[in-house]
Amino acid sequence: ERLSNHFQFIDVGRNDPDKKPLEARKTEYVEIYESYSSEQVAEQSHRCLECGNPYCEWKCPVHNFIPNWLKLVAEGNLFEAAELSHQTNTLPEVCGRVCPQDRLCEGACTLNDGFGAVTIGSSEKYITDTALAMGWRPDLSHVVATGKKVAIIGAGPAGLGCADVLTRAGVKAVVYDRYPEIGGLLTFGIPEFKLEKSVMVRRREVFEGMGIEFRLNTDVGTDVTMDELMAEYDAVFLGMGTYTYMRGGFPGENLPGVYEALPYLVGNVNNNLGFEQDADAFVNLKGKRVVVLGGGDTAMDCVRTAVRQQAEHVICAYRRDEENMPGSRREVKNAREEGVEFLFNRQPIEVVEYFGQACGVKMVETQLGEPDEGGRRRPEPIPGSEQVLEADAVIIAFGFQPSPPEWLADIGVELNDWRGIVAPEEQEFAFQTTNPKVFAGGDMVRGSDLVVTAIWEGRQAAEGILDYLEV
Ligand code: FAD
Ligand code: SF4
Structure with a gap:
């Protein structure tokens, strides 16, 4: 039995989820991929060789514990897989849908040598979609409130990544966005055939359940000023994206x-x-x-x-x-x-x-x-x-160029020569700007890139903020 499991990748080829019929794809605004069944995901995730040095984890920008959650879902331990997946990724079901896996995790899979990479993205999507549908929610029962609170400007992947990590560390996260729904470009940019909008609505409900507060339809600079936020909060994170069209x-x-x-x-x-x-x-x-x-x-x-x-x-x-x-x-x-x-x-x-x-x-x-x-x-x-x-x-x-607001200059946040915010990862407090109380990440720091890299920067900036706040 163990031997046959070990050679699963020979017996079972790579199988992506089915796509909807072309006629429907050409007319409807729905995701084009069907979901795996529990049998399909078990079969596919079981193909993982559990390499000693999993290159997929290194290539994944948030360094997901990929072989570990593939094993859990292959064995039917769905909730444990979801819990583990959320330790490194704020939006696993989104990344499973929109990451360019062929250039990232799946591009680094050992099975690319003639057998076809493990379908990591589709399995990641399955785990969170199914666990959430079955009632699983992140367990924050052990979290102790610190009394600190942080304002986050931008409810895109960077801001959400930051809010997630802060909340799990007992820091109150209040997220401001000028749009009526969370997600940034995930909601107002990426079309439904890659990512249906119900995914972000469900995510907002999960985040609200964790205690994250959203102030939507609120433009920072007009509806509320940066000075007010600086006075009210212990730190501020900027994740406002890049919106100047080239x-x-x-x-x-x-x-x-x-x-x-x-x-x-x-x-x-x-x-x-x-x-x-x-x-x-x-x-x-x-x-x-x-x-x-x-x-x-x-x-x-x-x-x-x-x-x-x-x-x-x-x-x-x-x-x-x-x-x-x-x-x-x-x-x-x-x-x-x-x-x-x-x-x-x-x-x-x-x-x-x-x-x-x-x-x-x-x-x-x-x-x-x-x-x-x-x-x-x-x-x-x-x-x-x-x-x-x-x-x-x-x-x-x-493509896009940075669109930093004028008011950054008033609070001493410096820009580089292509107008990105100066906020390096490698320094005492990761992603701190030239104003010690202000951190930044995502497209407005690195230039327009990917959802998963914005999530990583938001999460790392939260670690920087926690160090800065000494909590
Ligand atoms: P954003 O997602 O841009 O979020 C910034 C948020 O800040 C917005 O909600 C905005 O309203 C808010 N904001 C800005 N200023 C203010 C203010 N003053 N007050 C209040 N709120 C403010 N990446 C992939 O990985 N896969 C893909 O398939 C993919 N497809 C893409 C398709 C399109 C059309 C585009 C444009 C990008 C795509 N990307 C894709 C890139 C990806 O969407 C971005 O890299 C990512 O969303 C950046 O995240 P962010 O949090 O830095 O910024
Ligand atoms: Fe990482 Fe994206 Fe691959 Fe998920 S799909 S494992 S987030 S690179």
Whole structure:
């Protein structure tokens, strides 16, 4: 019996959860993956070899105890698996859905050598989804209140990670966000086909049950001032994300028919959820020929949203090759299945107009030249290769730059030369800013990155705050 268990990975191949039928995927705003059954998750998690030195744990940014909770769920100890999973991760069911596992935990799995990595992400999602549905809740009965309280600005993954760790250490966490629901980009950014919104609503209820207080619809800087927070709380954590859209700097970018990626996605989510918004915030691309410029997660979410809006044709144009795309490979594959066409090595040089309306994008072909500072090969235009791609709508998804509020200067919080907050991890108090009482983490410190890295920074900043408060 033990021997056959040990070779489970030979007898049982990697099996991802089933996907919904393509017809449904092209029209509905629901997650495309079905959930595992208890038999499937046991079979799949049992494939783990329990390596002596689990590379998956090192590659996972929050260093989850992956082989341990895989073993627990394989043996049917679901609640213990959920408890252990929450010791390192604040939002395991979210990471299981949206982490680019092929580049992180699963990319480091020993079974990649010919057998197919263990389905770590889907198992992580199963554990928390199922445990919560069965009534499991984090056990905080041993927590002793310290009497300290911390204000957290931003209910995105960084702020939530910070609030989680503080609460478990007996520090009162009060989270402020300008939006009507928690989650940051998880709610107002990432579309439902990757992460259904009910996941964050349930999470808010779990957090509230733990004692975290949310002050939503509250903009810090207008509804409440930073001075008031500094006076009222023992420390403040900033997890406000990055919201300045990068521009291409080419002619025609401001023409009608050209849209910024994030407002386009948020307008669609708000429309689906029935949240109030300005009439022109929702852009419907039904019947349109759409070109999305960019190759990251945001671009993938735009092309797949346009498909669901019944666009006539959707093209994603990216200036490097497929190998060098920053987005998750899984999502590129999903987009292709849903009918998106990809054009690689194409750089936009102008949005062309017809009677004042965008009608296409002039593109030049590129070839990859010398590596840039980040080690990625720079795309170089090939002279004479210009071509116009016809389009009724052009979506620009070139990424984000920091958007730190003016009031940071008033409290002596310094920025670096690309306007990220200076708050290093390696110092006496992790993620402390140049104002000793203020800590920061997530996209506003590291630049736009991943959900799981924002969670890690929020959690580590909480450790820094606990050290600073000497609790
Ligand atoms: P955010 O999630 O941006 O949260 C910041 C919060 O602060 C917001 O809720 C905002 O309202 C609030 N806030 C800001 N200023 C104030 C203020 N003055 N007062 C009150 N509240 C304020 N990552 C992945 O790992 N996988 C993916 O598949 C993925 N897809 C993505 C798709 C899109 C479209 C985008 C844009 C990003 C995606 N990312 C993905 C990246 C990921 O969402 C971010 O890296 C992550 O959300 C950053 O977390 P954060 O907590 O730092 O900031
Ligand atoms: Fe993998 Fe992300 Fe889960 Fe870590 S948090 S185990 S990287 S899916």
